[in-house]
Amino acid sequence: MSSLARVALAAPVAVPRARAGRCCPRRISAAPKRQHRRDVALGSATVASRRPAARRLLVVPAAVLDAAADGAPAPLKDDAPSTSPLAVLDAEPVDTFVDVAFSDGASFRFHALWLRDACADANHVVADAGERILSMLPVNTGCDETLRAATCDVDDAGGLVVTWDNHETPSTFSARSLRAYADVVAAPVAKRPAEGILAPEDENEHPAAWLEPFTGYPDAPGQPPSRIDYFKNEDGVSFPRYDHDAVLADPATKLAAMRDLMRAGAIIVDDVPENEKDSTTLHAFVDDVLGGMQKDPCRDERNWKIVKKRGASSISYDPEKRLNNHTDQSVPPWGGVPALVLIMHYQKGSGCNTLVDGFAVAEALRAEDPDAFEMLATYGSNQTRDFVSSRKDTTQALDASLCVHKREPIIQLDDAGAVRRIQYNEVFRTPLELPFDVFPRWYAAYTKWVTMIHDPKYEVEVDMRAGKMLVFHNWRTLHGRAGGRASADRTLIGGTVTREAFFSRAAELLEETEGVDVRVMGTNVKH
Numbered sequence: 052m053s054s055l056a057r058v059a060l061a062a063p064v065a066v067p068r069a070r071a072g073r074c075c076p077r078r079i080s081a082a083p084k085r086q087h088r089r090d091v092a093l094g095s096a097t098v099a100s101r102r103p104a105a106r107r108l109l110v111v112p113a114a115v116l117d118a119a120a121d122g123a124p125a126p127l128k129d130d131a132p133s134t135s136p137l138a139v140l141d142a143e144p145v146d147t148f149v150d151v152a153f154s155d156g157a158s159f160r161f162h163a164l165w166l167r168d169a170c171a172d173a174n175h176v177v178a179d180a181g182e183r184i185l186s187m188l189p190v191n192t193g194c195d196e197t198l199r200a201a202t203c204d205v206d207d208a209g210g211l212v213v214t215w216d217n218h219e220t221p222s223t224f225s226a227r228s229l230r231a232y233a234d235v236v237a238a239p240v241a242k243r244p245a246e247g248i249l250a251p252e253d254e255n256e257h258p259a260a261w262l263e264p265f266t267g268y269p270d271a272p273g274q275p276p277s278r279i280d281y282f283k284n285e286d287g288v289s290f291p292r293y294d295h296d297a298v299l300a301d302p303a304t305k306l307a308a309m310r311d312l313m314r315a316g317a318i319i320v321d322d323v324p325e326n327e328k329d330s331t332t333l334h335a336f337v338d339d340v341l342g343g344m345q346k347d348p349c350r351d352e353r354n355w356k357i358v359k360k361r362g363a364s365s366i367s368y369d370p371e372k373r374l375n376n377h378t379d380q381s382v383p384p385w386g387g388v389p390a391l392v393l394i395m396h397y398q399k400g401s402g403c404n405t406l407v408d409g410f411a412v413a414e415a416l417r418a419e420d421p422d423a424f425e426m427l428a429t430y431g432s433n434q435t436r437d438f439v440s441s442r443k444d445t446t447q448a449l450d451a452s453l454c455v456h457k458r459e460p461i462i463q464l465d466d467a468g469a470v471r472r473i474q475y476n477e478v479f480r481t482p483l484e485l486p487f488d489v490f491p492r493w494y495a496a497y498t499k500w501v502t503m504i505h506d507p508k509y510e511v512e513v514d515m516r517a518g519k520m521l522v523f524h525n526w527r528t529l530h531g532r533a534g535g536r537a538s539a540d541r542t543l544i545g546g547t548v549t550r551e552a553f554f555s556r557a558a559e560l561l562e563e564t565e566g567v568d569v570r571v572m573g574t575n576v577k578h
């Protein structure tokens with residue numbers, strides 16, 4: 052019997068939040084939607100409002116620069132401007148700028164050309180296609196940095212209507228979206244005392260804050276420790292658990308599953324309907340909850356399939372052997388960027404997977420041996436994966452070749468030194484391209500890393516069986532397999548989800564459930 056603590060998988064729906072060493076049971080099916088509406092006074096009227104965007108997070112509320120076919124702001128998907136707590140109180144053209152005063156007490160100076168370029172009303176963007184009308188581009192209508200607003204008016208919904216000095220088509224903006232962008236793109240003009248409508252918001256509580264590390268922008272930060280539940284085996288681990296049907300039934304629960312995945316490093320999906328014959332159950336879940344599975348050019352199916360094969364050459368197909376903990380590579384066309392999420396579905400039989408929190412190990416290494424941490428964060432580790440050879444034992448047809456070569460540091464940091472990503476897979480490591488004097492130090496650090504990620508102190512065993520899915524954060528959580536613990540009939544299917552797909556789906560769900568729009572999140576002008 053292993054001395055490692057096991058992750059028990061018996062409870063059907065109860066959902067413990069995965070905080071290392073703690074377990075707070077909750078029931079996913081009862082997970083309440085975030086409730087950000089509240090009554091606020093706006094003039095003499097009382098209207099329902101959504102929580103305002105955080106000042107520094109720069110998440111734009113829904114319907115940014117919404118469309119308006121007749122010059123008036125069009126209704127938003129679920130929150131029309133007429134119910135917005137924000138309104139434009141006053142606006143006026145000033146040279147090549149437009150000064151706008153909002154009902155929250157803030158005033159900003161916008162470049163007239165920025166407004167003209169950003170306008171997405173029906174005169175400028177085809178709403179249902181989400182495409183700009185090219186004939187209305189500023190560059191095609193004689194607009195440049197000398198552009199001036201002719202008039203500024205406030206419409207009945209509190210939105211801004213601007214006419215221009217060089218053509219007849221006006222531009223309309225909702226106050227709420229314009230105010231959200233103001234923190235990023237405009238210059239504060241004056242600050243009147245707030246009228247009590249929009250209290251400053253705690254950035255940590257913003258419903259989209261957890262997504263900021265996954266924007267894909269070059270300066271995207273790593274996940275802050277405050278949003279990570281580090282895990283290690285010696286503390287005992289209970290990953291968040293979700294009932295399969297409950298997740299699919301509710302957008303807020305899908306979003307909660309995605310958020311928990313990033314916070315906890317892994318989630319478990321229980322009560323997956325039996326399906327031994329094809330991968331439709333897996334794909335339906337991934338498409339609806341995670342944004343869709345990545346397509347591999349080597350085969351027709353998006354998912355991989357692993358069944359036990361006697362005498363297999365590839366360790367992936369021989370569950371009698373121990374599979375070292377690793378992160379998975381990813382494939383083009385996303386530049387070989389490691390997939391953000393991995394999912395596996397036990398269709399048949401049982402087995403034991405291992406998970407290690409790469410962020411926890413990296414932080415431990417940083418604390419214990421800063422020089423080793425520096426080595427692994429500075430120099431690349433050569434890896435080559437041949438996607439055909441490494442699958443020679445598969446039962447799936449492979450009809451194209453693909454070989455991915457990488458030389459990325461095992462520990463990858465953001466600009467501030469926070470751990471952003473772990474990238475390591477021993478079986479695909481190739482001769483190191485390290486300078487003569489660096490090699491001994493790097494190799495000592497690497498040896499320490501490999502030892503740590505297989506230390507029972509960190510390595511968690513997860514017993515899996517048919518009817519369960521295991522989803523994990525591939526930029527953080529290393530996965531492997533305990534040798535000799537799989538049933539003879541184990542049939543495992545799975546695949547990867549790109550950052551792009553995950554982020555896109557999360558943004559969609561955030562807009563649907565929380566009324567926020569993430570379009571300007573992560574820009575490097577935010578602070």
Ligand SMILES: [Fe+2]
Nearest residue numbers: 377378379530
């Ligand atoms: Fe793997």
